[in-house]
Amino acid sequence: MNKMSLSKLSQSKMSLSNIIEGTIAPTAISFRRLTVEVAGGVDAVRARVRTSVMAAVMAGVIATVLNFVTAGLETAAWAGEEVAIGKAAPDFTLADTDGKQHTLSDYTQKGYTVVLEWFNPDCPYIKKHHLNHKTMNEIYADVKEQKVVWLAINSSAPGKQGHGLEHNQKAKENYKMEMAILLDEDGKVGRLYGAKTTPHMFVIGSDGVLLYNGAIDNDNGRELGEINYVSIALTAYLAGESIEVTTTKPYGCSVKYAQ
Amino acid sequence: MPFSRRGFFWILVLLVVLFLAWRFTGNQFRSPQGPVEVRLTAETTAAPIGGIVNLGLVFSIAPEWHLYWRGCSDSGAPIEVKMVLPPGYQAGELLWPAPQRHVSPGEILDHIYEEEVVLILPVTLPADIVPGEMARFLGRVDWVVCRESCEFGHADVEVALPLTGENQSLELSAYAPLFAKARRIIPQPFPRDHQSLRVRWQATTLHIEAGQEGYLAFYPLSGCENLLDPMSDGESDKGRLALRFREVEGDAGTVQGILKWRPNGSNLVSYYELDYAYLSSLRSESNERRW
Numbered sequence: 156m157n158k159m160s161l162s163k164l165s166q167s168k169m170s171l172s173n174i175i176e177g178t179i180a181p182t183a184i185s186f187r188r189l190t191v192e193v194a195g196g197v198d199a200v201r202a203r204v205r206t207s208v209m210a211a212v213m214a215g216v217i218a219t220v221l222n223f224v225t226a227g228l229e230t231a232a233w234a235g236e237e238v239a240i241g242k243a244a245p246d247f248t249l250a251d252t253d254g255k256q257h258t259l260s261d262y263t264q265k266g267y268t269v270v271l272e273w274f275n276p277d278c279p280y281i282k283k284h285h286l287n288h289k290t291m292n293e294i295y296a297d298v299k300e301q302k303v304v305w306l307a308i309n310s311s312a313p314g315k316q317g318h319g320l321e322h323n324q325k326a327k328e329n330y331k332m333e334m335a336i337l338l339d340e341d342g343k344v345g346r347l348y349g350a351k352t353t354p355h356m357f358v359i360g361s362d363g364v365l366l367y368n369g370a371i372d373n374d375n376g377r378e379l380g381e382i383n384y385v386s387i388a389l390t391a392y393l394a395g396e397s398i399e400v401t402t403t404k405p406y407g408c409s410v411k412y413a414q
Numbered sequence: 415m416p417f418s419r420r421g422f423f424w425i426l427v428l429l430v431v432l433f434l435a436w437r438f439t440g441n442q443f444r445s446p447q448g449p450v451e452v453r454l455t456a457e458t459t460a461a462p463i464g465g466i467v468n469l470g471l472v473f474s475i476a477p478e479w480h481l482y483w484r485g486c487s488d489s490g491a492p493i494e495v496k497m498v499l500p501p502g503y504q505a506g507e508l509l510w511p512a513p514q515r516h517v518s519p520g521e522i523l524d525h526i527y528e529e530e531v532v533l534i535l536p537v538t539l540p541a542d543i544v545p546g547e548m549a550r551f552l553g554r555v556d557w558v559v560c561r562e563s564c565e566f567g568h569a570d571v572e573v574a575l576p577l578t579g580e581n582q583s584l585e586l587s588a589y590a591p592l593f594a595k596a597r598r599i600i601p602q603p604f605p606r607d608h609q610s611l612r613v614r615w616q617a618t619t620l621h622i623e624a625g626q627e628g629y630l631a632f633y634p635l636s637g638c639e640n641l642l643d644p645m646s647d648g649e650s651d652k653g654r655l656a657l658r659f660r661e662v663e664g665d666a667g668t669v670q671g672i673l674k675w676r677p678n679g680s681n682l683v684s685y686y687e688l689d690y691a692y693l694s695s696l697r698s699e700s701n702e703r704r705w
Contacts, residue, residue, distance in 0.1 A: 279558070279566050312519075316563045342520065351488040351522050375491040376556060377566050404639060408564045409489035412520035 238348050240368060240401045244269075244359040247344045249308065249337035252324045257306060257337055263363040267304045268392060270295070270385065272371075273345065274307035274336060275317035275353040276326030278408035284354060284371060285330040288379055291354075291371075294386045295333055301393050302361070305334035310345030312413035317353075342412040352407035358388050366392055369403030449476035450559050454551060454571035455589040457534075461549040461575040462584060464541035466506075469551055469573065470593055471495060471533045479561045480526035483513035485671065486638035487524040491558045495533065498552040502540035509534040511599040512672050512685040513633060515649060523645050525633050532596035543577055550574045601672045601685035611675060613690060618661060620669060620690065624653035628677035632657060632688070635670040653677075662692060 238245060248258040262269050272291060275281055284290035295305045311317035323336045339345055348357060358367035367388040372380025388398045451474040461467040473493070475481060482490040499505055510533060513525040539549065556568045578584065604613075610625040622630060631649040634641055641647070642658040649655075659669070673686040 277563055279564055310520075346520060351520065376494065402639070406491060407489060408560065409518045409522045409524070410520050411562070412518070412522075414519050 238357075238365060238368070240365055242365060243363050244357065244365045245347050246363075247347065249339055249344060251335040251337050252320060252327055253335075255335070257335060259359070260363065262304050263359065263361055265302075266361045267302050268298075268361050268389070269359040270303065270305040270389070271348070271357040271359070272305065272307045272334070273350040273353045273355040273407075273410055274309045275311055275408060275411060276309075276323060276330070277317045278353045279377075280407035281353050283377060283379075285332065287377075289331075290379065290383070292331065292333060294383065294389065297386070298389050298393060299333070303389065303393070307332065307334050307336045308339050308344060308350070309336055310339040310342045310350060311411040312340055312342060315411035315413070316408075317411060340413075342410070345410050345412060350410050352405045353410060354407050355405040355410070356385050358385060358392070360392060366398055367401055368405075369400075370405045373403075375406035448559065448565055448567050449479040449561070450474070450481065450557060450567050452555050452557075452569045452571060454553055454573040455592070456573055456575055456587055457590050457593045458584040459575070459587045460578040460582075460584060461537075461539055462580055462582070463539055463543050463545060463577050464580040466536050466538050467549070467575065468593060469497075469535045469537055470589060470596070471535070471553070471555060471571065472589065472592055473527070473531045473533075473557075475527065475529055475531070475559065477529075479559050480516065480524075480528050481531065481557050481559055483525040483527065483633070484510050485513070485525055485633055485635040486641075486644070487526070488522045489518075489524055490526075490560055490564065493533070494556040495535075496554045497535065498554075499537060500549060500551075502542070503549075504538040506536035506538065509536075509596075509600050511596050512601055512674060515631060515633070517645065521645050523648070530592075532592050534593060534596060534600070539577075541580070545577055545579055547577055548574045549577055599683075599685055601687045604673065604686040604688050608686075610677070611673070611686075613688070618659050620655075620657040620659065622655040622657070622673065622688075624675065624677070626677055627651070627653045628675065628680070629653075630655045631674040633672040633674070635672065637667065637669060640669075659692070668692065 244259065246258065246260045248256055250256050259269060276285075285292070291305070291307075295303070299305075309317060309323055317323075318340060320338065323338065326332070327336050337344075348355075354371050356367065356369060356371050357365060360366050367384065369384060370380075371383065371385055373382040373384070374380035384400055384403055387400070391398045453472050455470045455472055457468040457470060473481060482492050484492040495508060497505060511527075511531060513527055516524045516526045518524070537551070543549075551573050553571045554568065555571060556566070559565050559567055604611075612621075612623050612625075614621050614623075622632065624630060629649070629651050630653060632644075632655055633648070634644055638644070640659050640662055642660055644657075647655065647657050657669075669688065669690045669692065671688050673688050674683065675686070676683045
């Protein structure tokens with residue numbers, strides 16, 4: 156009984172390479188280690204190869220379907236975590252522009268209040284609050300010493316406006332941002348929170364409960380608003396008072412998610 | 415063959431030049447003002463003393479870019495218009511044509527204008543102006559224009575028109591066709607006795623049903639936060655919409671928006687203003703209808 160590896164068969168003009176390298180390989184099943192036993196002549200080889208290819212294709216299809224199903228389950232699990240005022244904010248872990256990992260629950264377990272700001276360095280609304288005015292830096296400076304951490308999250312997908320490690324590192328420097336910029340290029344955390352705009356603000360209490368969801372202030376034009384909802388919410392919460400306005404309509408550029 | 419190779423080379427060069435010309439002039443055209451040009455115009459060549467003159471803000475929008483309607487959108491911001499009128503002049507309601515639905519990844523729903531939009535402002539002139547003078551109208555317009563990226567924009571606009579007697583006939587200006595085109599998509603009040611469209615509450619859902627299949631869309635104007643799922647509920651090609659609302663405490667006002675209706679097999683598109691009180695079960699107030 157002869158044994159022939161698939162890679163050798165692919166050299167015998169049987170056009171397997173496309174299937175092995177292209178269509179099936181991405182399903183994470185390694186076909187390179189699959190072997191085909193050869194019992195007879197060329198016809199027998201062809202028949203066995205055909206059978207093997209069919210099996211491989213079937214395995215690929217099954218793996219792909221399983222991949223979709225598990226991805227669907229994962230999405231469903233994410234979607235199941237409702238983002239609502241008074242409920243626990245969904246946990247996440249993201250790396251910042253220096254490669255440091257940030258986990259929401261790590262901060263809240265240490266008693267930190269967390270501000271999430273959806274961020275895109277090229278959005279004019281972000282420039283309004285980080286460059287033309289120092290809205291975010293100023294609010295952060297006011298509360299930083301009271302165990303508050305501010306995380307800017309960029310959900311721009313590859314190829315979309317505002318994406319890129321170096322680009323965001325440069326923005327952090329240019330905008331003199333004291334807060335970390337977390338990169339969420341697959342948009343999972345953005346979609347989980349239902350982030351629509353840059354900026355879109357969330358305030359999470361030290362018990363992990365969502366306190367505020369909405370706009371930074373009440374002017375969706377180029378001027379600063381007279382009412383800064385995030386500042387008011389933080390001040391009230393840190394003083395042990397109740398927050399009057401917990402939800403507003405966020406404004407800004409759309410978050411540049413992948414299709 | 416050397417000749418055919420040379421010929422092929424020059425054809426290739428020509429194609430590259432044509433492509434670059436198209437890419438950087440036609441398709442990517444930007445005026446000195448940016449992706450949006452705006453001018454203040456009038457429907458007529460003169461303004462009638464004691465009568466009404468229709469002013470129009472004409473926005474020319476570069477390909478692929480869009481401006482935002484005054485109603486609900488997840489991103490961007492509506493066009494803002496501030497007009498300065500001579501003393502005694504009365505501005506009417508700014509008329510906004512119906513927008514288009516625009517959906518971006520991440521379930522971001524916006525209502526936008528592309529290519530060109532004309533906002534019409536009727537202005538009533540006082541009866542005691544001296545004929546022979548000019549009526550001068552000034553305005554400041556602010557906008558956010560987006561494509562993949564967004565930009566703020568603004569312009570100061572102006573138009574001056576000769577005054578004419580109230581009974582003198584008015585000539586249409588060169589811009590009049592743009593006004594006529596805009597009026598075709600300015601929504602009309604929804605008639606109570608509409609031939610095919612019915613509006614009714616069932617629990618917390620506002621049903622809008624046509625007697626036949628066709629395209630129906632609802633563009634919310636206010637109370638955006640009370641709509642549960644405008645993305646899914648906001649359009650249908652079955653001639654039926656079911657707009658689900660969250661329960662509202664106290665006076666929630668009315669459900670306001672634009673209804674777009676195009677029956678199957680017809681090119682006729684209608685736009686209606688919907689202004690419908692919340693059902694009493696949604697609030698403690700009355701079940702009054704307002705149209």
